[in-house]
Amino acid sequence: MTDGILTADQILSTAQDVLRRYGPAKATVVDVARALGVSHGSVYRHFPSKTALREAVTQRWLDESHTPLGIVMASTAPAPDRLRDWLTALFSAKRKKALDDPELFATYTVLVDEASQVIERHVAGLVDQLEEIISTGVTRGELAADDPAVAARAVLLATRAFHDPAHAAGWSVPGVEDDFAAVCDLILLGLKPR
Template identity: 50%
Template sequence: MSSADAPLTRDRILAAAEDVIRRFGPAKANVVDVARALGVSHAAVYRHVATKAELRDLVVGRWAEATMPPLRAIAAKPGPAQQRLRRLFDALIAVKRRRASQDPELFAAYRTLAADAQSVATAHVEELIGLAAMVIRSGVKEGTFRTVDPVAAGRAVLFATSRFHHPAHAAEWADPAIDAAYNDVWRLLMDGLCVAKPLGE
């Protein structure tokens, strides 16, 4: 069976939508153009995706979901919380930079589409905050971090580091000083979050 003869599924529609967006830009994230790319009627696509807005939400959701498995694994893995929190944000930064360099057309389109998919983008941010909170909560329990609200602290760390992983700042990531700036921000964050050691330790 050729790919053209394969059953029409939501995954196949989303893969085609990504390809259309990659080649022609986010304005082509609509049912008619995706149906044309698949060689099917738009009615066939509408049986799986009800509206253009839903299609865009699904594309953004698929893109965001692809970044999450390694981050979830880091947050769930046992070990010292301070090192896990740094690994979590290092991995978040690495995956965003990799996608920006390997698939720049889709990465740029994602920024535009995410603005119209607020509920999906918000859910993605909330999961990132939740992963950070999970690690911070364990750090409070082990005595590494101060007694803080883990969710509020996770949100603060995510927003304080946004220059290094938020797609809106992608043009800045080529700056040779970006990693040094990240390290400086991280030290300040840890100075505020970590329990102060007694003098002499």
């Protein structure tokens, strides 16, 4: 590793491994540098502090959910379908993370709690996407909302049981799909033009 050029992405991948192995309480920048076979100065050249590195790892992990959401954002389907698809994609992405690798998910739950600005940006990005879907729907007469920005925030809050890591324990319980569908139905009725 010392021969090549060290990229930010390599550091973030290794930092994730280190965080998983040592836990968020113990993992240090020196551990990351050692795992990469470089000096800790090489890591600090990309990330000026331990906090900056942890935030960048957290950001990258949160942003992984953006790929499936991006597919829905690019769709030209009717707004009610896009809204349901978007909420389903978010729930699926979060649930996949929680169930596929519970240990890493628990690690990130700790990191997210520390990184309030990172999570605020992430949530703001999600609300922006919802607002875009709702606004487009209102323009086309497919949805109704007095204020698409307020409605977008309300939709994200109303589906919190299906994307907030605090509720991950409920995502493998029988009936969770029905609960999710019932909440989506209620939201879509609430946004249906009259």
